[in-house]
Amino acid sequence: MTRYAMITGASRGLGLALAEALARRGRNLILVARQRDALEAVASELTQRFGVEVLFRACDLSEPLRISGFLLELEESDRHIDLLINCAGLRSYGHFLAQDWMQEQDLIEVNILALARLCHVIGNAMAVHGGGQILNVASLAAFQPGPWMSNYAASKAYVLSFSEGLREELRQSGVKVSVLCPGPVRSAQRLIERLASSQRVLSPEEVALYTVRALARNRAVIVPGRRNRLLTYGARLGSRWLVRKVAGAINLAYRPR
């Protein structure tokens, strides 16, 4: 049975950098995102450069029925996923009441529901096969409430808490669970572009390299960047009143224009 690492949100940004870092280490991959053309281009490039098998599946993770179809396909194939990386994620920014509800719902579907469902189905398959590894991508935003991006920060707090809990639950099953909490990463997102111009921001490749090494050491909570690690301590030690005021002020200062 051929083994694969499956990565959601692998067509660009951090997911793509993680796919490349794993292909470089000889891992066969299954890539998931919505846009088929982008996935096809990534798959063909990684196969050419690293000689690994790269399969891809266009699937909108905000649509539960499409996820069901995809999971059924996986179950019927003889492909074994021994590393699952839930990287696909949506972000929203602004006054919650002014946001389009369908976008907020999609965020919850992708960031929370799809992630939990993939952990459930693929985690079960891993346990049956004697083990595997799951990496869920949260954010530095998971450590405190995030005024002006409250739904996003809350979704990432779910990912952090869920992953840490699951890690303990699955310890006996041989399934290892880690959670990645990156700070701002240089990417196509406008918010991050503004941040990148004002301070040192890690590239997706730097975050991916740090993450792959931390995964090999089975680290529970992975926070790339020394300054980011310091920020997580600040969020845990400060009073909740102060932490949410500071988080709100930072989010407002770096709002997308």
Ligand SMILES: NC(=O)c1ccc[n+]([C@@H]2O[C@H](COP(=O)([O-])OP(=O)(O)OC[C@H]3O[C@@H](n4cnc5c(N)ncnc54)[C@H](OP(=O)(O)O)[C@@H]3O)[C@@H](O)[C@H]2O)c1
């Ligand atoms: N960038 C940052 O600064 C930063 C910081 C902290 C945490 N994070 C987290 O890291 C992860 C990756 O962030 P990123 O900035 O690299 O993201 P990105 O560049 O916006 O890429 C998002 C990826 O997810 C896929 N995707 C989006 N909606 C999807 C859906 N409904 N179904 C399936 N795939 C979908 C996208 O492909 P399609 O459009 O083709 O679907 C793309 O491959 C996210 O979970 C994000 O919250 C990012």
